[in-house]
Amino acid sequence: MNHETLKRDFIRTAEAAGAEIFVVADMKSAAESLRDFLKNLKIEKASLASDLEMRLELRNSDVKSSEVGIVRADFGVAETGTLVHFDADDGQKSAWTLPPVCVCFLEEERIVESLEDIADEMSRYLASEKNSHGIQSVAAGEEAASHPSLPVSATVGQVTLRQVSLITGPSRTSDIEAQLTIGVHGPKRLVIFFIEKRAK
């Protein structure tokens, strides 16, 4: 399947799942659009990974009180409009889940047709010893150490978590009167900045 079809399918399925999509030319214009987006929403506190902090010229806030989490997806799946994230440290993972708005960058060349196409990558990542992203897994240890109900000795020094998360649209529930309602636990809005060209 060619890139155009994949892109079109991804946008269609992701929107059908309730995500909002902005197509931007490159990382630079993505950063500009994001700044406008945050300004419009009057958002001050954002939680984001360290490599994005520099690029976007944004300061990182505590994730628990952030109004927006800014993240990057490793893959996008055209069949279902799913974002795939290989996450290893808590800070980044919480940026996906805790704030009411989640903004995600996704590069066009990371779109695949179906999950089965990246089964090997997922499998390798889950079984791998080293963190392929080079991200230090310190946040998790710190959080555990600072948790009041845990004896300090209980926290493990070596955290070797491997997690692959698939995210499709915002958090949803139909548990009351079978009516679809958005944003029960996770983000109420999932905004995808779809970057057509790879950032330099």
Place this chain on the structure above:
Amino acid sequence: MSKNVDPHLRQVLKDFSRNYLAKREACFAGLDFDALRTDYAERKDHVLERLEDHLAEFTKNAEARGSTVRRASTGEEANRLILDILERRQIKLLVKSKSMVSEETQLNAFLAEHGIEASETDLGEWIVQLGAELPTHMVMPAIHLTRKEVAAVFSHNLGRAVPDDIPSLVGVAREELRKKILAAGAGLTGANALIAESGSIMLITNEGNGRLVTTVPPVHIVLASIEKVVPSIREALGLLRILTRNATGQNITSYVSFIAGPHAAAQDIILLDNHRSEVLADARFRDMLRCVKCSACLNVCPVYRLIGGRRFSHIYMGGIGSLFTAWIHGLKESRKLADLCMGCHRCEEYCAAKIPIADLIIRLKERLTAELRKPFWKMIAFNGVLGKPGVARTAFWAGRAGRPVISRRDGTARRLPPGLRKYDQFRALPAPAPKTFTALFKAKQAAKKPTWRMHRPKALVKIFTGCLVENFYPEIGLAAADVLETLGYEVKPGPASCCGFPPAGSGFTKGAKRAFRTVLEGLRGADSVVTLCPTCAVMLSLKGPELLDNEESRALAPKVLPFSSFLLLKEGWGIGHRFDPDPHPQTVTYHDSCHHKYILKAAKDSRKLLWIALGREMREMEGADSCCGFAGSFSVSYPEISRALLEEKLAAIEKTGADIVALDCPGCLLQIKGGLSRRHNPSRVCHTAELLSERIKK
């Protein structure tokens, strides 16, 4: 709990079921459901063959990652292990993302006894927990509550007035549960799959609570049953592909996580056996371990749709629940659930794991009748009467003898005495016909003038009529014989005794085998056996051979065909030329009988035949394949459910305005005709054979 059918719940479940079917169909568009589930089932069977090896690999890989893995052989043991983990770390609050297995072990109550709060975080589960309610559905536990009732539960528990619009209710849940998740010392989840190659778990949620529960509290506890293991991510993705579509009609849920190893302090994985190894060792029941807990079987179950999961459960719900209950919580607890299965087999059509659920329930009923006390009336009816061909014949003879007393002028039976009104208030019961089919057929043959046959008969066909046609509706048998003879077959009546299905379906194997042996003898010498009742066809071609397990019964099976399928198979499309089109065509609507459609897969044959022969388009009723509520002895055990199903069926029929209701099962005919008669509706209810014999060219 009330014996009656709650109208609010009934409406909610009806709407839910309808929406579910539409969504499910949309998301399977372009995919081959049957191929997907066959692939899943075959892979899963391979895994189950070497379950212990896969579990060992999973354990090794998860431990290498820093997780602890322990096996618990009983629910009690699993609960103790979890208590120990929490007490060792002085954790007082546990948050949970939906875990069926923790309900199976009744973990929440156990932890409460030890002073530990376990809070559900899935919205529906939390509502049910706060309201101290029983869940109505596996995936949507609080579906029976209205928004007002949910608001009342929240207001009562939070000590403040909560507005009763859904977004506000969801907002309150978000706020309250977020506090709990941030304060909890541990999070507990189940696992939709345990992936051996990486020691990881797959977790599927929509709300996002699974992600929070596994990543916010420092300790993550996984409580999963042993059959959840799969070798690699490929199998997990295959499962995901079919599970979410079949469960909620979504291409994928909002969140799916694959987690390997602890994210912070610890990940404790508890693998629960709880009698699953015993199921695995029992070839007659092993298939149930493929269950993916999608609850599609509930969504399409006619009984569940009326009474919901609070009445149709013992922790595990519905038909599939009866099987898990039997092994996990005891045979005695499973009886109520097994009895509520009317044996329509509709669930099997939708099962993601291709489990022969209704067949397994019959096997469970066999165990129930062998090991527990049998209901008295069933023992008499099945082992004493239907299971003894001589006694059965005498009983039907007595019925005929009593006809002047029983029968009314229109052929229906007189009303039952007041204590038994619940059985005939909603449908008129038929009185036995003055003469049996066999007697009428023989008299007709004897009266025929001997003629020179132009052709040798195509084949010797024996008509197996079944008890209802033989004794109550002989005209159907005569019609079928007429069509077959006109088409050039030599026709003989089959044995006039019970096929054995009613005893077999209720687990009375002794009576079933005895009845079936008599039938087998009577059918010797036939080239083909044509049935007029789909349930008899199921007995003669499937259940009987399974019970007797001998050469003769296996040889009979392929000769047995329901009337419509026989004609289409032997005569082909050319059969259309043998009929005269109706000069005054009446509108026909077709009712799918459960066994005809779901076991014999013959519903399309009947529709096709009616179309070719009579040149008529069907005027389809809504829910043509919904059960009419007859279901044999079920309508005696649960007349209120039988009645409710019939009411829906009659309403659907009346809405079409059709003059004729065509069908292929004398049981459905009894129910629908009896129901229309009570409503003074003049529509005809006919067997396909009757409609065909009216229009065949002589």
